[in-house]
Amino acid sequence: MKRKDFIQLSAMGLGALVLPKFTFGTPVDPSRFLNDGIDVKIKKELADVALNAAKAKGATYADVRIGRYLNQMVMTRETRVQNIANTESFGVGIRVIANGCWGFAATNNVTREEVAKTAERAVAVAKANSRVKAEPVRLAPQEGYGEVSWKTPIEINTFTVPVKDKVDLLLSVNDAALKGGANFVNSAIMAINEQKYFASTDGSYIDQDIHRLFPTFTVTKIDRGSGKFETRKSLSSPVGMGYEYLNARPEDKVGGIVTRYRGRYDMLEDVQNATRDVEQKLKATSVQPGKYDLILDPSHLWLTIHESVAHPTELDRVLGYEANYAGTSFLTLDKWKSGNFNFGSKIVNVVADKLQPGSLGAVGYDDEGVKCGQWDLIKDGILVNYQAIRDQAHIIGLNRSQGCCYAQSWADVQFQRMPNVSLQPGKTPLSVDDMIRNVEKGIYIIGDGSFSIDQQRYNFQFGGQTFYEIKNGQITGMLKDVAYQANTREFWNSCTAIADKSDYRLGGAFNDGKGQPGQSNAVSHGSSTTRFNGVNVINTARKI
């Protein structure tokens, strides 16, 4: 890693797994975002040039991705704009199989000649790698779809909203925090538009237009006397939506101890609540370590699902392809084959889904031309399936890929990435209030915080944004210095109640990291508020 990257990392603060992808690309004038890019007819011609060149050099399979990736990030702190970055990245990535081996090459020089040369380079790489190959690549059959298209169903294209409107919103958010007594506030809006054209020798020509948005802030309050400080992050989620996400209606708000949001988000309201929360956090009681029943809000639980359910069911990890970086998985094939491995209690049902409206993972087709769908991972507590792509499907007895292939840009090779992975709501009516009423000694956690899990996904530790103590069915006040530690299987087997579908909400991450060189993936995780019994809680306060 180079000095510049180190400076970027330093500026980002601590704990990012990979640099978010909007740091890459070429800065452009925002007006360029309104330009539609090159015509689909020209993309098809270029794609055919690549496919034909690859076949002529001996490829038995080829796919080409012509991608235009638009990113916008507006960052502010207190009363000033820190950065407005508009970037565009355009190019072609070509993947082939030759001599039974994968090869990949990419170029940002999108001419017929250069595309043909790049296809030839990809074949040359495959042939070079085939000298050390083990088994030939086996691809699950895939029908060609002809010329098809898919678009994220957005109401307002974020890139058409003037930068000034975004700056005004963020500065009004900051102003509300400062007026409410916060010492510092950082806020940002990040937007992504992936315009992806995919074609393969199977006869698919797929044009997709994918939109994502993430508004966020962090409020900081300092007690000068004690030198202590506390922060509270926004309760927003990154979403697969347009700018309409920021127009919250009354029905999008979930009442309770603090307002949370379903589908749409009110940034101004949330920052006022955050400013109150952060004040309360400074005065909160430091937690007594021990066993507690946890009530986890979807704004928190998404991250626990992500780390402890979604990652260990990635088939590439199970097989050992990530052993040198992200790790392997405790959900080995023998556990799945047994058909009776109880991952969780009987009420735990987890679904993989690439279609869910508003989610980050929703696309029509994945990055190897497979139409997306939905399937069970955990059914009535039992491990029943994984997340696979075309060259893995046969390993778990499938004759079709599950559509989990993704590359962060045209310049990166596609590989297995997680779809949306969500905990299904409880089947019988249960409100959050009723759930809390039955808890004798518990902690109610809202928002995601610190997170860490081992390389096989057994042992984890999570923090949160706000913690409320529950005594005899009543919320009695705010706690701080809370983190819980558990073993994945014990934790999911301690799941005793899940609120019904009226409480179901999505959380998610813009930059889930995996692979070498690292790539980021955006993914959502849904759940309703869920109860876990007797979880080990530690106190994280220290003195230096």
Next chain:
Amino acid sequence: MAILHKEATKALLQKVLSFSKADECEVSLRGTEGGNIRYARNAISTAGDISTLTLSVTSSFGKRSGTATINEFTDDALKRVVARSEELAKLAPENPEYMPLRGPAEFKDAPGYVEATANMTPDDRAEAVAKSINVAKEAKLEAAGFIENTTGFNAIMNSKGLFAYDTDTNVVFTITTRNSAGTGSGFAGRGFNDFRKLDTHEATRIAAMKANSSADAKAIEPGKYTVILEPIAATYMLENMFRGLDARNADEGRSFMSKPGGGNRIGEQLMDEKVTIYSDPFHPELPGPTWNRDGLPLEKTTWIDKGVVKNLAYSPYWAQKKGVQPVPMPSNIIMEGGTASLEELIKSTEKGILVSRLWYIRLVDAQTLLLTGLTRDGTFYIENGEIKYPVKNLRFNESPVIMLNNVEALGKTERSVSIESYRSFMIPPIKVRDFTFTSLSDAV
């Protein structure tokens, strides 16, 4: 044309500046060339070659600035990128923290470029990988690894006459070997400017030895232990602290470097007297860039001297506000060590744990820099100066600041690589008392 020499770079940047109509203009050019191979299950899974060259132009009118970037280099394209940065500057809000550009300065040449690394071919990478896979196969283990080499250059020039150029090379290699039963795992990581120093055979042999000796680990009770962190483990733990050496965050009251009641901890004895940490771009084992994007020269700077906080980084804006000289963020980090070998540190330990590597470290509390994470790829129980048996992996909750207060002994400093950022550091093996493990993990 991804790597341009100094004179060619100077001529190109002068041409770009000649198109500027702004009050102030800064141009920078960065190019990289390199390639990688990834392998798993004893076979290559992906490979790539990457080359980039990007010109960035920042134009300013008063306190309004705009930046535009381009990767085309015709005269028309250069004029366009300058014009676009000027348009963006005129649209931008005023930045109250805008600092005027700096004038000419002399920068010493950076010593981080090695011809042998710059000349690496796909065949060199394949050969290095083949050596590694052979070691794993002979040891009846499965290897998963990654090798990446990069040659890069950076240059800046501005309308006040400042020009700086540097170039460097890097190669990073990481290897994990696992036994087929999934009960043992070993790792090695290496980072060098000079490819000739990389021995993938030797690194894989160490990973294989760890995989075999870590098999069938025993469970021990979590709690406070004397711990020896091998350099690769210590590096990852301390990297999180090095990123926090910033005066502004400290002065604002939101960092472990903040002093209760206001101000920062410069001058305070924050760690054990054995701890001295500095940066030096001219260190022969860890050369770094000799200037930064603010146009400031990077010199040897001591951050922690015998446990006392000596310096924090001040950006030009924060330095002006506080009435001090700017102190650039370090471009490398060297922690002074002792003379003991790792074996000697083990020998001097009555009861303790040897940690080969740490994993998934995340911040729990910014106030105290409390971190959590786990051991991985070889954790061993030490008794009466000997390694007795492998132990199961453990989760820790510990602050590097507290850890560096509890130093028992330091081994010999060596070049080591962070397993998360792939950045190289000079870090000794560190023996500390009362390192806090909070739970056991079944992960191998």
